[in-house]
Amino acid sequence: xxxxxxxxxxxxxxxxxxxxxxxxxxxxxxxxxxxxxxxxxxxxxxxxxxxxxxxxxxxxxxxxxxxxxxxxxxxxxxxxxxxxxxxxxxxxxxxxxxxxxxxxxxxxxxxxxxxxxxxxxxxxxxxxxxxxxxxxxxxxxxxxxxxxxxxxxxxxxxxxxxxxxxxxxxxxxxxxxxxxxxxxxxxxxxxxxxxxxxxxxxxxxxxxxxxxxxxxxxxxxxxxxxxxxxxxxxxxxxxxxxxxxxxxxxxxxxxxxxxxxxxxxxxxxxxxxxxxxxxxxxxxxxxxxxxxxxxxxxxxxxxxxxx
Numbered sequence: 574x575x576x577x578x579x580x581x582x583x584x585x586x587x588x589x590x591x592x593x594x595x596x597x598x599x600x601x602x603x604x605x606x607x608x609x610x611x612x613x614x615x616x617x618x619x620x621x622x623x624x625x626x627x628x629x630x631x632x633x634x635x636x637x638x639x640x641x642x643x644x645x646x647x648x649x650x651x652x653x654x655x656x657x658x659x660x661x662x663x664x665x666x667x668x669x670x671x672x673x674x675x676x677x678x679x680x681x682x683x684x685x686x687x688x689x690x691x692x693x694x695x696x697x698x699x700x701x702x703x704x705x706x707x708x709x710x711x712x713x714x715x716x717x718x719x720x721x722x723x724x725x726x727x728x729x730x731x732x733x734x735x736x737x738x739x740x741x742x743x744x745x746x747x748x749x750x751x752x753x754x755x756x757x758x759x760x761x762x763x764x765x766x767x768x769x770x771x772x773x774x775x776x777x778x779x780x781x782x783x784x785x786x787x788x789x790x791x792x793x794x795x796x797x798x799x800x801x802x803x804x805x806x807x808x809x810x811x812x813x814x815x816x817x818x819x820x821x822x823x824x825x826x827x828x829x830x831x832x833x834x835x836x837x838x839x840x841x842x843x844x845x846x847x848x849x850x851x852x853x854x855x856x857x858x859x860x861x862x863x864x865x866x867x868x869x870x871x872x873x874x875x876x877x878x879x880x
Contacts, residue, residue: 574804576780583787584767588775591763596734599682601776604629605674609777612667622663623655626670635673636666644701644851664779668719671778675726686732686739687818694862695817696722697855701848702865703812707805709838713781716805720785721812727769728819735761743819753821754790766790785809790822793832815865826868845869 592598608625611617626632633654640657641650651657658666676693683689700721707717732739742756750756754764770787785806788795795810796802811832814825822828833841845866852864 574781574800576784579800580774580780580784580787583784584770584774588771590768590771590775591761592731592768593734596730598772599675599678599730601671601674602629602632602677604632605670605677606776608670609667612663613777617663619655619659619663622658622666623653626654626658631677632670632673636670639669639855642851643854644704665715668715668779668782671776671782672719672722675723679726679729682730682733684729684733685736686743687729689729691818691862692725692729694856695815696725698848698852698862698865699812699815699817701851701855702815702844703805703808705844705847706811706839707808710803710805710808712803712808713805716779716781716785717808717812720782720789720805720809723773723782724766724769724786724789724809724813725817725821727765727772731765731768732819739819747820747823750820750823752790752823753819764790781805789813792822792825793828816868826872830869830872842866842869842873 590598604625608622611622611625626636636654636657637651639645640647640661645661647660649660651660661669680689684692700718703717703721704714707714738760742750742753745756754766757764766787766789770783773783773786781804785804786809788801788806789809790813791806791810792814793811795807798807801807811829814822814828816822816826829841833839845864845868849864849866856862
């Protein structure tokens with residue numbers, strides 16, 4: 574798969590942005606930028622890369638927590654950044670640390686429309702769901718996870734800086750609202766997947782990750798694409814249908830249910846159960862979150878009562 578050619582066909586090579594010039598964009602933590610640059614050197618070792626991350630205690634703790642989680646399922650526990658990188662692999666470590674770096678960069682962002690904790694909780698659930706779908710597709714689970722964590726990361730900033738416009742989207746009756754990207758394209762002439770992909774390109778993110786973010790609102794239709802239908806990008810597009818606080822995809826949950834009817838391996842309840850198990854380990858404080866599993870079981874109850 575030539576991801577560079579796909580990315581060039583979609584957004585080209587220019588490090589430009591469609592965003593208004595008055596919007597102040599975030600900066601990645603220094604340790605993440607240095608790690609990403611060094612990780613692209615084929616002669617770099619886990620020991621050298623580990624030293625870069627160990628200079629940031631927060632990144633070190635998050636990397637160890639992730640590597641040692643049941644979601645990854647490694648038999649041996651990592652005790653240092655170096656051992657974590659060795660176990661996870663340099664590229665997978667880079668994807669994870671880029672994801673965490675973006676989260677850290679966005680912590681200073683405020684939004685009058687989005688609760689930041691709810692926002693990242695939803696992103697985590699989607700990322701875990703994308704990982705499970707990627708396994709079904711036999712595609713890259715690390716890219717699927719990272720892209721699902723990242724594809725909406727500009728929304729807290731955008732909904733604050735362009736608050737009146739995004740508020741208008743939420744006030745449209747849901748039956749008439751359509752998708753968020755259609756609203757953005759009509760209102761601004763651009764959408765947040767494009768703005769996010771352009772920023773990721775300027776930061777030097779891998780092309781497969783950039784493409785997965787850019788295409789995340791393609792929905793189930795991406796599964797039918799001859800080139801992309803079995804890739805992590807398709808897994809991310811499916812996971813993006815999971816409801817979020819802004820209700821970007823309209824009837825996303827209905828599409829997931831229909832997909833489970835036509836794709837034998839896509840058992841939505843079983844997948845939601847796996848996601849919930851991983852989610853409970855990685856976000857134990859998110860007790861009030863309306864999980865995908867709860868949504869699916871509620872719909873199952875309604876369907877059973879209607880019979």
